[in-house]
Amino acid sequence: MRVLLSWPIRLFKAYRQSIAYLPSVLAVAYGLLGLSALLLPISNEHLPTPVTALGLEAPGNTRSLLAALLGGMISLMVFSFSMVMSVLSQAGGQFSHKLVFGLISERPHQWVLGHYLGTILFILMLLIVPDVASGETAWRSLAIYLACAMVVHCLGLFVYFIHNASESIQIDAVASGLHRTTLAALRVLQERQRDAAWRFLPTVVPTGHPRHVVHARRAGYLQNADLPALAKLAAQGDGIVHLHFRFGDYVVEGLPILSLEAETPPGETWCDEVRATLTYVEGESITEHHVYGLTQLMEVAIKALSPGVNDPGTARLCIHRLTDLLARQLQWQPSNTLLDQSGTRRVTWPLERFDDLLYRLFHPILHYGRQDVSIGLGLLKALKTLSLFAKGEDLETLQAHAERVIETLARTAHHPLDRRFIASRLTAGTHRLDLPLQLPTPEGQARGRGGERTQ
Incomplete structure (x- = not known):
């Protein structure tokens, strides 16, 4: 059953995440409103007197007005999104190109596009059916007034759109948006793993059963998996999914993307059910x-540090955001094992070690x-801050990275x-790192060591 539903579910998720989702929903809503204006037989006798007093004598003669509104809306939409392309080309040159689609697919931009398309559709429907029954002029006049109000x-949305699009490429907005989205995703993961069934086991003891491998049927980025569903499938096979x-x-x-540790090998139907729990997403x-x-x-x-951009202030701002997110990561241990109701291991998955993650983020x-002293000092300050939240091997990792930063500063x-x-800032602030009081000499001789300090 899951295999049969996996394709429609993937299709709906792709549509839900695409830029066409909100515009199409709003266009349908405007289209239904246009149909109600054209098809509902509401005569003047059923409307209040103030409404009938606003009715036009000949609503069918307003085609020139509606045509002018339609042409203006098309021009407005073309101008708005030609400006978006210009803004995005500038953003792609200053920031990572991965952010370009995220900027254009923001929900506020989709709302604006949806209202534009819906208004054009509504006016088109009024133009297609110009004839009005003699006793329904007030109702059609209300539709024409509504079209003017929509324009x-x-x-007003155009003014908002210009303001929002110009702000969206500001580095503060970009960094804050990435920080906010990442923090929200981290909190969702933490909330999901609060249950006692989610555990972190440093070592996974094999059960002694053979492992039956399941291979991927398609290529792509495996972003996530329905782990509770995998646990149920593992229980059906009386084994553990790795x-x-x-x-x-x-x-x-x-x-080979996973294996079932069980006495009996799984059937092809079971393997298809397991593959259906995996989430493939194009991009990041x-x-x-x-x-x-x-x-x-x-x-x-690193884009800001390129010679073409040369903006170390942006890099330092990103380091500050990374420091906050890594500090939250250090205060929480993600799970790598899912148990069933009886406490039996059912699913295990590998985690990225903190030292690997820190290297991927700070080394580039x-x-x-x-060559920029401010970047080196910014990284050193970040490592000092993170040392207050680290323990054991994580603290040793931060110490090794701090020594490398100091070595780079010395060169x-x-x-x-x-x-x-630089020496005045080496041991400044509260930290738990073992840092030298002075920069090492070119020959690599240290001037001494300093412990914990408070500035």
Whole structure:
């Protein structure tokens, strides 16, 4: 059953996430409103006197007015979205190109497009049926007044659209949007894993049963999976499902993506049911996998550090957002095992280690910003902040990254003024890292060590 429903569900999800979703819904709503204006037989006798007093003597003679409104709406829509293309081309040059589709598919932009299309459709329907019965002039006059009100409403939306589109490419809005979306996805994941059935097991003990491999039937990004449904399928097979991929990985057709640890091999129907629980999404969906929000912030930072943009302030702003998100990640341990009601392991999946994630995020920024002292100091401050939330191996990882940042700063700063400026900030602030009091000499000799300090 799940296999039969998987294709319609995927199609609906793709439609739900596309830019055409809200515009098509609003266009249908406007179309139904236009049909009610044309088909409902409401005579003047059934309308209040104030309404009939506003009726036009010959509503059929307003075709020139409706044609002018229609032409104005088409011009307004063309101008609005030609401006969007210009804004997005500028955003693609300044930020990561992955953000371009996200900017144009924002819900406010879809609402505006939907109202534009709906207004055009409503006016077109009035133009197609110009004839009005002699006793229904008031009702058609109300429809014409409504068309004029819709155009005025769209003019107001046009002003809002210009304001929102110009603000959407500001770096504060871009970074805040990525931070907000990533934080929301992280909180959804945390809420989902609050149940006692979700556990983190550092080591997975094999049961001794053979593992039966299931291969992928299609290529794409495996962003997520219906883990509770997988647990039920594992219980049907009286075994444990082990995922061989990390969420967000790109898999190719024929790749072993999971295995069932059970005594009896699964049937082909069971394998199809398991594949139907997997979520493929083209591109990077932050709502499906929150780590994409972190990597996109990193990509915006390194784009800002490119010679063509040369905006270290944007990179530092992204580092601040990354610091907040990584601090929240350190305070929460994600699950890698799902149990059934009896406490039996049913599904396991690999997690990305914190040291791997930190390296993926901070190393590119340090590499592209190694000549900028402010970037090095920004990364060092971020590592100091994260050390207050880290324990054990995570703290050792932060210590190793801090030593690498200091080594990069020592190779960059040769003038005594630069070294004195950096040295005054090495151990400043509250942290739990073991940092030198001075920058290492070119020969690599440290001047001493400083412990925890409060600025």
